[in-house]
Amino acid sequence: MKPRHLKTLLAVMLCGLSLAASAQQPADNGRLLASNCFQCHGTNGVNGAFGNLAGVTQKDLLDKLNDMRLKPAGANLMAPHARGYSNTDLYWITYYFSRLPKP
Template sequence: MHIFPRVFRSWLTVVLLLPALAQAQFVANDARLLASGCFQCHGTNGKSGAFDALAGDGKQDMLNKLNDQRKKSANASIMYPHARGYTPQQLDMIADYFSKQK
């Protein structure tokens, strides 16, 4: 009779922790998922694409370029809609992701 509360507490702990563990895994993949929108032109993980490679570029430099694209007119380049399609936080995650690629 005394074992049930202990087992129940253990089970409850697992049930309560599962969403947090799942979210931690999702957050770890968020940056790559966001950056995957760049893979079509800049290559998978920012390597070997038709346009400039992004892998290993400095994070702040990339953020500056993306923010400059956001300020240009809509017809300036194909990058305008892409840069405007993300929040500043998402752009930060994308730049961070590419800066860590070799």
């Protein structure tokens, strides 16, 4: 392969890599996934029956959710919810709530 072609190939590969990285962030910043939480924690995580999620730091939310995932599925209402999501799902759900203003 000529060096010129090698450069083009490299450029295409790098372009593909950056596209793959940016495709990971959902266009709605996780709102669609987070909407599954609205029925109990309120629309956008505000004024729900079980505590506000809006404006809580992503670390706090992830710590709590990861604790819940370790509990048996029947431990409380949250345990089966927390266990149903992948790490990536929970990352974007908590990303969404943490970037909303605190009520």
